[in-house]
Amino acid sequence: MAKVRFAPSPTGYLHIGGARTALFNWMYAKSVGASFVLRIEDTDQQRSKKEFELEILDSMKWLGMEWDELYYQSQRFSLYREYAKKLLDEGKAYQENGAVLLKTIAQEIKLYDLIRGEIVFDTSNFVVRDEKGENLSGKDGTLLLKDEVLIKADGSPAYNFCCVIDDFLMEITCVIRGEDHISNTPKQILIYQALGIKPPKFAHLPLIMDEEGGRLSKRTGAVAVSDYRKQGFLPEAIMNYLMLLGWSPGGDQEMISMASAIKKFSIKKINKAAAAFSMDKLKWLNNQYIRQADTNRLVDLMVPFLKEKKYIQENFDRQAIKNSVDLFKGRMDTFLDFLDRADFAFIDDFKRDAEAVAKHLSVKRTKEFSVLAERFGRTEPFDVSSTEKAFRDVVAELKLEASDLVHPVRVALTGRAVGPSLFETIALLGKEKTVERLKKAFA
RNA sequence: GCCCCCAUCGUCUAGCCUGGUCCAGGACAUAUGGUUCUCAGCCAUAAAACACCGGUUCAAAUCCGGUUGGGGGUACCA
Numbered sequence: 001m002a003k004v005r006f007a008p009s010p011t012g013y014l015h016i017g018g019a020r021t022a023l024f025n026w027m028y029a030k031s032v033g034a035s036f037v038l039r040i041e042d043t044d045q046q047r048s049k050k051e052f053e054l055e056i057l058d059s060m061k062w063l064g065m066e067w068d069e070l071y072y073q074s075q076r077f078s079l080y081r082e083y084a085k086k087l088l089d090e091g092k093a094y095q096e097n098g099a100v101l102l103k104t105i106a107q108e109i110k111l112y113d114l115i116r117g118e119i120v121f122d123t124s125n126f127v128v129r130d131e132k133g134e135n136l137s138g139k140d141g142t143l144l145l146k147d148e149v150l151i152k153a154d155g156s157p158a159y160n161f162c163c164v165i166d167d168f169l170m171e172i173t174c175v176i177r178g179e180d181h182i183s184n185t186p187k188q189i190l191i192y193q194a195l196g197i198k199p200p201k202f203a204h205l206p207l208i209m210d211e212e213g214g215r216l217s218k219r220t221g222a223v224a225v226s227d228y229r230k231q232g233f234l235p236e237a238i239m240n241y242l243m244l245l246g247w248s249p250g251g252d253q254e255m256i257s258m259a260s261a262i263k264k265f266s267i268k269k270i271n272k273a274a275a276a277f278s279m280d281k282l283k284w285l286n287n288q289y290i291r292q293a294d295t296n297r298l299v300d301l302m303v304p305f306l307k308e309k310k311y312i313q314e315n316f317d318r319q320a321i322k323n324s325v326d327l328f329k330g331r332m333d334t335f336l337d338f339l340d341r342a343d344f345a346f347i348d349d350f351k352r353d354a355e356a357v358a359k360h361l362s363v364k365r366t367k368e369f370s371v372l373a374e375r376f377g378r379t380e381p382f383d384v385s386s387t388e389k390a391f392r393d394v395v396a397e398l399k400l401e402a403s404d405l406v407h408p409v410r411v412a413l414t415g416r417a418v419g420p421s422l423f424e425t426i427a428l429l430g431k432e433k434t435v436e437r438l439k440k441a442f443a
Numbered sequence: 444g445c446c447c448c449c450a451u452c453g454u455c456u457a458g459c460c461u462g463g464u465c466c467a468g469g470a471c472a473u474a475u476g477g478u479u480c481u482c483a484g485c486c487a488u489a490a491a492a493c494a495c496c497g498g499u500u501c502a503a504a505u506c507c508g509g510u511u512g513g514g515g516g517u518a519c520c521a
Binding site for chain 2: 280330
């Protein structure tokens with residue numbers, strides 16, 4: 001049975017790069033029918049935090065990557081010690097100052113990487129021992145290389161050791177991880193050798209860089225998956241974007257469902273070069289997914305955002321939210337955009353764009369606005385077509401061009417010069433607010 | 444420093460394995476025009492890349508070597 005794992009360390013939130021590593025593991029698992037293990041690497045008791053662990057699990061679920069098995073390395077210390085003792089007993093490891101170190105013999109190690117092909121390492125770059133295990137380090141006065149630590153002096157296992165033991169015990173068949181682990185691989189292969197175990201297959205994913213080609217960090221935008229959630233990104237947009245970083249479904253396809261991506265997925269098709277993260281393209285994809293999302297679902301997702309902004313209370317009018325979401329569905333990259341642009345639909349002290357006010361409300365159209373307000377006051381039903389007719393009638397009676405009033409009215413009603421169709425906006429606001437805002441426009 | 448990985452438009456990529464069909468295709472972003480009450484969208488158009496040098500070959504983005512550039516690692520962190 002094929003099995004893969006994603007092994008985050010709860011020393012921080014789930015990173016967008018980590019999410020992509022998980023995604024490729026997950027896609028591989030689904031594409032070949034393998035099971036997907038989530039392993040929490042919390043051996044560093046100082047830096048590991050429960051809060052981070054919960055956030056990681058939560059983000060994984062939010063993205064839709066459910067695991068088949070879940071393990072915590074902190075609960076497996078006795079297993080690691082058991083294997084360390086075995087190596088000690090066999091003379092393959094030795095103790096020093098309470099730590100257990102592996103006797104590392106100089107040799108050439110060949111690693112076949114599923115993405116990169118053969119990679120050759122010379123372990124004499126990390127230690128020099130002859131075939132008998134005699135340490136030659138330092139003998140010529142230049143080399144100060146050390147054997148690999150298996151168990152630290154405080155009794156906790158070192159990363160490379162528990163990684164090997166766990167991948168073995170959990171029967172992982174293919175290790176798919178970031179490129180930053182390439183140089184750990186020969187060290188781990190040495191441990192497999194000492195244990196007499198056959199290593200799994202390896203695939204090292206290219207890293208994700210920031211927009212400038214540097215290391216992805218908080219400075220260049222959100223890195224935690226939970227931050228994207230808070231900004232109002234849809235999980236499917238994030239997953240779609242992430243899979244495009246280093247992999248392509250082929251052809252000219254950009255938007256792709258997870259189901260068909262899985263059908264087309266192949267590790268061999270993953271790129272070797274690092275990819276730069278583009279917030280613009282993620283936003284574009286999110287816009288596309290919001291556009292085609294079911295409005296009811298968007299309303300459900302939006303409610304907590306609206307509550308937090310105090311746009312709605314506990315007993316909100318769901319239909320009103322639905323109407324405004326419908327109107328703005330095609331006009332937002334993230335939910336935050338909606339909160340910003342549709343404020344006028346929820347509150348009366350909405351933001352007013354100074355430039356728009358200056359441009360469109362500097363001419364006091366007091367008379368025209370009061371005629372409009374009066375007309376709207378008796379427009380029934382107060383819908384898009386009736387209000388448009390009423391509006392156009394007034395414009396004709398006043399011998400004006402439609403645009404002479406369209407723009408000022410939009411600014412008066414919404415606080416800005418851009419937005420959805422004016423009549424859609426008016427219908428959304430309803431008679432009472434529309435009339436009131438028109439009357440107060442020049443007050 | 445040493446070890447390892449990588450290199451197609453500004454960005455993500457297709458093509459590279461199995462050289463000719465590629466004066467290199469798509470998407471994001473950018474610019475211009477059209478539609479429209481504005482924005483968004485949609486449509487059309489434009490500008491935009493095989494890092495460099497050498498080799499192999501009748502022929503190289505594609506194969507080989509080197510250079511340069513970028514990235515990763517070099518912890519009793521993971």
